[in-house]
Amino acid sequence: MKKSFTNVLGTILVLGTALFSASAQAQEKARPNILWLFSDDHAYQAIGAYGDRFADMNLTPNLDSIATQGMRFDKCYVGNSICAPSRATLLTGKHSHKNGKIENRGDFDHDQMQFQKLLRANGYQTAMIGKIHLSGKMQGFDYWEVLPGQGKYENPDFISEKGKTQYQGHSTDIITDRALNWLSKSRDKSKPFMAMVHYKAPHRNWLPAERFRKRFEKLVFPEPETLFDDYSSRGVAAQQQNMSIEKTMNNNKDLKANRWKFRDELLNKSGLTGKELVRAKYQEYMRDYLACVAGVDENIGRLLKYLKDNDLEKNTVVMYSADQGFYLGEHGWFDKRFMYEESFRTPLLAKWPDVIQPGSVNEDLVQNIDFAETFLDMAKTEIPSEMQGKSLVPLMKGKTPSDWRKSLYYHYYEYPTGHRVRRHEGVTTGRYKLIKFYGLDVPNGEEWELYDLKNDKHEISNQYANPEYSGIIADLKEQLQKLRQQYEVVDIAQTAKKKKSNKSNKSNKSNKSNKSN
Ligand code: CA
Secondary structure, eight states, rough: BBBOOOHHHHHHHHHHHHHHHHHHHHHHHOOOOEEEEEEEEEGGGGSHHHHHHGGGOOOOOHHHHHHHSEEEEESOOSSSOOOHHHHHHHHHHHHHHHHOOOOOSSSOOOOSSHHHHHHTTOOEEEEEOOOOOOOOOOOOOOOOESSTTTHHHOOEEETTTTEEOOOBBBBBHOOOOOOOOHIIIOTTTSSOOOEEEEEETTOOOOOOOOOHHHHHHTTTOOOOOOOOOOTTTTTTHHTTOOOOOOSSSSSSTOOOOTTTOOOOHHHHOOOOOOHHHHHHHHHHHHHHHHHHHHHHHHHHHHHHHHHHTTTTTTTTEEEEEEEEEOSGGGGGBBBOOOOSSSHBBOOEEEEETTTTTTTTEEEEEEGGGGGGHHHHTTEEEEETTTTOOOHHHHHHHHHHTTOOOEEEEEEEEOOOTTOOOOEEEEESSSSSSEEEESTTTTGGGEEEEEETTTTTTTTTOOTOOOOGGGHHHHHHHHHHHHHHHHHHOOOOOOOOSSSSOOOGOOTOOHEEEOOOO
């Protein structure tokens, strides 16, 4: 049963203390630690366990071990495929229109209900280390140490209650160092912990630690089947985005040709053009991106080893996910935002000894609105009624409720900033996906697309105008309306903002969101 946030917090504060002292020892043994590992823009295609085109290269042995020892979720999706809004959803268990964070720009209301506040009030030690990409002071954490905004790959600054500190090294290594420091030295070991370890990698501009760059510089990666998608069956949104490897990906800024001579020779001075240049850029992009992923994987290995070496493995749930998926050349793109599978989907792996059956696979429709509820359920803490997702614990136990959702809602807002992806909302049943692009710069105010993923897994054939699908389209439109009602979707006005205004930046924010990405 769900209760309101105020009631839940009140109940916890009044009754929690009394109950805690009496049964603390027994209860704490029953409640698991939670290690939530999270990265930025990590496509499921780039995790071996998902069996995509890089799987044979054994690039992610530690992440794969979480799947082998636990559960791989194959239909995990986000509600809004972009960084800061996804993180706001993670903390609140709500879609963007409810937590107020619809785009990267703008502030996040930290005073609102967030799951970690409830966990902390209910006896958990809570920590947030790494990239959160939400401006302002974190709340509900016993310890937090975060990158300001997007953060830096090299020698990054961190912000905590104590102010700013710079560490020397690569961000992926340092975030792990800081997490291990907290786990081993700072936490209260008499309480269960919930530690969120959030990597910046493999976010753009995909700068790996040098040891990984060297390891990947000669590797050659398979191309996606849709690298040269011509968008012929789609509307204006796919045709007029600004996120293609061909036109948008910059040789210097993105592929670092001004940093590495070999890259400069290849991309700027070799005379490559057309498809050959796209292919060369794709290979360099993959070398950097997958080298960043390998860095995350190696560091996750360090954290898993810590758990094992310190007798924490058995009673710690380890979960891995990312703030959304990413295009690794599919449809000719990098970046995210669209409701097409590669960015709509996100990886989710979970290991929980004696609860999750090793090597299991879940194919239910799950979404990032479910994460907060899942943590609360694991911690035997009541779930507030205002949260919009559902606990995944029954699914982890192999017992999907009979009334589990049959369709998912999606809504992307950030236009025209970023990569010029038009606003859209949509619904998927797993097999069919209906998308409505709308608003600024969409002909006649709206354009619809329908994909049949069983017959068209790469989503290259829009069936919206095909009369054979008219019944399915009508049914999906009805489901879309039902989901809008269920989630209490409000239409948020869209205004064109041609130029970023420095004046709008509040001077008291030291932890700013990055507006361009
Ligand atoms: Ca992201």
